[in-house]
Amino acid sequence: MERTRIQKIFSISNPSEFEALALEVFQFQYQQNPTYHEYCNHLEKTPSNVLASQEIPFLPIAFFKTHKITSSPHKPEIIFESSGTTGSISSKHYVRDTSIYLESFRKGFAHFYGPVEDFCTLALLPSYLEREGSSLVYMTNDFVSKSQHSSSGFYLYDLEMLQEKLLQLEKEETKTLLIGVSFALLDLAEQFPMDLKHTIVMETGGMKGRRKELIREELHGILKNAFNIQHIHSEYGMTELLSQGYSKGNGIFKTPPWMKVLTRDTEDPLSIQSHRKSGGINVIDLANVDSCSFIATQDLGKTYVDGSFEILGRFDQSDIRGCNLMAL
Incomplete structure (x- = not known):
């Protein structure tokens, strides 16, 4: 990923800039990430028919356990690995550029x-x-x-x-x-x-x-x-993300300008929900330029109009993770 695009990501100042860069990163990762490319094709979602960030396919986070999720041919500078219960498969995040x-x-x-x-x-x-x-x-x-x-x-x-x-x-x-x-x-x-x-x-x-x-x-x-x-x-935060959300109290989190949280319908995982409805947490993390920026997590939560969100728990039967809040 060229440095100019990375500079643009970290200087996002409004929603329209985020939207434009999200679509740009999607096009790049569709072309450069073999696993994500195949996943998008399976859903018949490509840069030619995805016109808004909410239409971008979110890769299920479990793929980080079974596939090498990378949009770069270069050797990673570091590999982050998730914690988990004994005997469970760990997620691996191949980070090409630690900077x-x-x-x-x-x-x-x-x-x-x-x-x-x-x-x-x-x-x-x-x-x-x-x-x-x-x-x-x-x-x-x-x-x-x-x-x-x-x-x-x-x-x-x-x-x-x-x-x-x-x-x-x-x-x-x-x-x-x-x-x-x-x-x-x-x-x-x-x-x-x-x-x-x-x-x-x-x-x-x-x-x-x-x-x-x-x-x-x-x-x-x-x-x-x-x-x-x-x-x-x-x-x-989590192993599969390079950005973090923060809460200053009451469990209400906010994200930096290059990160966004949405929720998906638990009955229809390809459908993005409106605010204040409980659903699966989807994350857009544009800092993940060299892996995948569009991830469907196993957390449950709600989003709000101001861009904040809260975590309500975990999907049943998902692994206990080190870096998530407690399940209800």
Whole structure:
């Protein structure tokens, strides 16, 4: 994918620019991605008869487990691999150019929170650090390394040291980001409750089989009470995407300008629904230029007129994933 198109993707400023680039990327991926090309042909959807982004076919996310989803002939710089239950097949995302991922998550975070350099970043992602190929660890490691604060870093199971660090940062009124997997944040909340006035607590979802699954309201209620804060923030991302949605509270997510979420009818998966109806989550992530930008996930949710969305759960019988919110 030529650099000029990538620059256009990350400088989208309005819906018409998004629409034009979505159709351009669709045409490119239809031509360059063999698996996606075959899938679109099976549906009789081609650039000649797809005239709007909502008509673009969304590739079922399970294809990332069974096929090499790539729109580039070049060797990937990195392969991200999903977490999952023991014995399950992992998704693989072949990322040709890591600079695109870096640009996407840095600009995406800054779009909602300002430069990550302004934060002391504390990462509580023990399960992710115990395996190779986590896109979440890659992103968080970059946040830590770009931080101007000496206390930024990863914390595995030493929750007492993390508490001491957080209390010290609170005393200094340091702007802090605590990003963690749900089960680890619950462990911290139960063992070391404390007041966090200058800290954003951000959960990335996932009990990973360590604890009983909780609905979002229950999880957030426990964390809010333990840390005496009004809102728990959330990150919505996955191995198969190079962009993330963020929620600043109440489970309502927003996306950066180059990412869009729609819902499909659960009875007719090729039909896009109107807002406020529960359905399968479809994601357009234009940062996925070298793989596939149009993905039908296994999450259930709702979209709203302002472009925000919420996650309501998972389709039955789909794998438990590391990077999704808790199923209802």
